[in-house]
Amino acid sequence: MFALVDCNNFYVSCERVFNPALRGRPVVVLSNNDGCFIARSEEAKAIGLAMGAPAFKNRELLKRHKVVVYSANFPLYGDMSSRVMTTLADLAPDLEIYSIDEAFLDMSGFQRYDLDHYARFIRKTVTQHTGIPVCIGIAPTKTLAKVANRLAKKNPCYAGVCLLNTDKEQRAALAITQVEDIWGIGRQWSKFLHTQNIHTALDLAEASLGLIRKHLHITGARVQAELNGKSCLSLEMVRPAKQSICTSRSFGRSVTTFDELHQAVSTFTGKCAIKLRKEGSAASLLTLFICTSPFNAPEKKYWGTRTVTMPHHTQDSIVLIRTAGALLESLFRAGYEYKKAGVIVSRLIPAASSTATLPLFPQEFPVPDDRQKKLMTVMDSINQRYGSGSIQIAAENSAGWKPHQKLLSPRYTTAWKELIEVRTLQ
DNA sequence: TCTGGGGTCCTAGGACCC
DNA sequence: TCTGGGGTCCTAGGACCC
Numbered sequence: 001m002f003a004l005v006d007c008n009n010f011y012v013s014c015e016r017v018f019n020p021a022l023r024g025r026p027v028v029v030l031s032n033n034d035g036c037f038i039a040r041s042e043e044a045k046a047i048g049l050a051m052g053a054p055a056f057k058n059r060e061l062l063k064r065h066k067v068v069v070y071s072a073n074f075p076l077y078g079d080m081s082s083r084v085m086t087t088l089a090d091l092a093p094d095l096e097i098y099s100i101d102e103a104f105l106d107m108s109g110f111q112r113y114d115l116d117h118y119a120r121f122i123r124k125t126v127t128q129h130t131g132i133p134v135c136i137g138i139a140p141t142k143t144l145a146k147v148a149n150r151l152a153k154k155n156p157c158y159a160g161v162c163l164l165n166t167d168k169e170q171r172a173a174l175a176i177t178q179v180e181d182i183w184g185i186g187r188q189w190s191k192f193l194h195t196q197n198i199h200t201a202l203d204l205a206e207a208s209l210g211l212i213r214k215h216l217h218i219t220g221a222r223v224q225a226e227l228n229g230k231s232c233l234s235l236e237m238v239r240p241a242k243q244s245i246c247t248s249r250s251f252g253r254s255v256t257t258f259d260e261l262h263q264a265v266s267t268f269t270g271k272c273a274i275k276l277r278k279e280g281s282a283a284s285l286l287t288l289f290i291c292t293s294p295f296n297a298p299e300k301k302y303w304g305t306r307t308v309t310m311p312h313h314t315q316d317s318i319v320l321i322r323t324a325g326a327l328l329e330s331l332f333r334a335g336y337e338y339k340k341a342g343v344i345v346s347r348l349i350p351a352a353s354s355t356a357t358l359p360l361f362p363q364e365f366p367v368p369d370d371r372q373k374k375l376m377t378v379m380d381s382i383n384q385r386y387g388s389g390s391i392q393i394a395a396e397n398s399a400g401w402k403p404h405q406k407l408l409s410p411r412y413t414t415a416w417k418e419l420i421e422v423r424t425l426q
Numbered sequence: 427t428c429t430g431g432g433g434t435c436c437t438a439g440g441a442c443c444c
Numbered sequence: 445t446c447t448g449g450g451g452t453c454c455t456a457g458g459a460c461c462c
Contacts, residue, residue: 031429031430033429034428035428052430053429072431099461102462184460185460186461187460188459189459217436217437243433244432246431246432250430293429295429342431344432404428
C-alpha cells in the first residue's frame with residue numbers, strides 16, 4: 001500500500017503559519033515577477049481566481065474581496081517543506097519526496113495496524129510539528145493513491161484521509177473521477193480520450209489496451225494498469241542524479257542593451273554553476289535562450305536559442321560564464337525588447353568520474369588545473385558562511401533586469417536578520 | 427504597464443555500423 | 445527485371461508532472 005501525503009494549498013499554508021490572521025481570508029501567492037497565481041486558499045478558489053491566471057487581469061476581484069496577495073518566497077517554502085518531510089520520515093520507514101509539497105510513503109508494513117487510523121495520526125502530527133495541514137490518500141498503487149488523495153481533499157466528509165482498500169471502493173472512486181483529473185493524463189490526452197467516449201477513470205481502466213497502447217503509448221498503458229490495481233511505479237527513495245539543470249527568469253522590465261542582457265545571462269549561468277557543484281555534477285553542454293514577450297506582436301517577437309559542446313565537462317563558474325557570453329554574442333539581435341532569458345546545462349556526469357571525454361587536441365584545450373577547482377570551493381564556502389551572493393563573478397549583476405517582488409514576506413526560518421525585522425515591526 | 431520556473435520520459439526518424 | 449537484414453546512437457519534439 002502507498003500513502004500519498006499532500007500539503008493543502010502549500011505556499012498559502014506556509015504564509016499562514018507565520019501570520020495566523022490570514023486564516024479564513026482569501027490568500028494567493030504569485031509566481032516569480034508577481035505574474036500569475038501559483039497557490040490559492042480555499043476562499044480564493046471560491047471567488048473564482050484560477051490557477052495560473054495572471055494577477056493583472058484579476059485586479060478587480062482581488063480588490064473587491066480584499067484578497068491578501070504575496071510574492072513567492074521560495075526560501076521559506078523550501079525550508080517548511082523539509083520540516084514536513086523530516087516529520088514524515090519519522091512516521092514511515094520508506095518515503096519518496098515527490099515534490100515540494102508531496103511525499104509517497106510505503107505502508108506495506110503497516111497492514112496489521114488500522115491504516116485509516118494511522119493516517120489520521122500522521123496528519124495530526126505533521127500539523128502539530130509544522131503548522132501545515134495535509135491530506136492523505138492510501139491505495140495499492142501510486143496512481144490510485146493520487147485518486148484517493150484528491151477525494152480526501154475535495155470531499156469534507158473524509159476529514160482529510162481517504163483509504164481505498166477493496167476493489168469495490170477503488171471502482172467507486174474511479175467512477176466519480178474524470179480522466180483529466182488522473183495523474184499522468186494531461187490536456188492533450190484527455191481531449192483525445194473524450195473523443196473515444198472515455199470520460200471517467202473507470203472508463204479508462206476498462207478501455208481496450210490496444211487503443212491506449214497505440215495513442216497514449218507505454219506511459220498511458222502504465223496509468224491504466226495502475227488504475228486497475230497493478231502497481232507499475234515503485235517507491236523511489238533515492239533521487240536519481242539530475243540530467244539537466246536550468247536557471248531562467250522573466251525580467252522586471254524589458255531589456256534592450258547587450259550589456260544588461262549579458263549581466264542577466266551571467267547571473268543565470270553563475271546560478272547553474274552553483275547548482276552543478278551542489279549536485280556534484282559536471283556539464284559538457286550549455287544551452288542559452290533569449291526571447292521577447294510571447295504576447296508581443298509577431299514583428300516584435302524574437303526567440304533565439306543555441307547549444308554548444310564544451311571541450312571538457314565542467315562545473316566552473318568562470319568557464320561557464322565565458323561560454324554563455326560567447327553564445328549571447330551570436331544570439332543577440334539589437335532592436336528587440338527582451339523579456340526573458342535562460343541557461344541550461346546538460347549531458348551531466350558525476351564531477352569525480354573518469355568517464356569524461358578527453359579532448360582530441362589537448363594543446364588547444366588544456367585540462368584545467370587544481371587551482372581553478374580550489375577557487376570554486378573557496379567561493380562556495382564563503383557564500384555558505386556569509387550568505388549566498390556574498391562573493392560572485394564580476395559579470396553577475398541584477399540591477400537592470402531584477403524581477404518584481406513587491407509583496408514578499410520575510411524569510412522567517414532561514415534569515416535571522418529578517419526574523420529580527422519582524423520582531424521590531426511588531 | 428502587467429502573463430512563472432524547473433524538470434522527466436517516450437517516440438520517431440535520421441545517420442551511422444556490419 | 446532485379447536492389448537485405450539487423451542493429452545502435454543521437455536529437456527534436458511532444459507529452460507529462462509539480
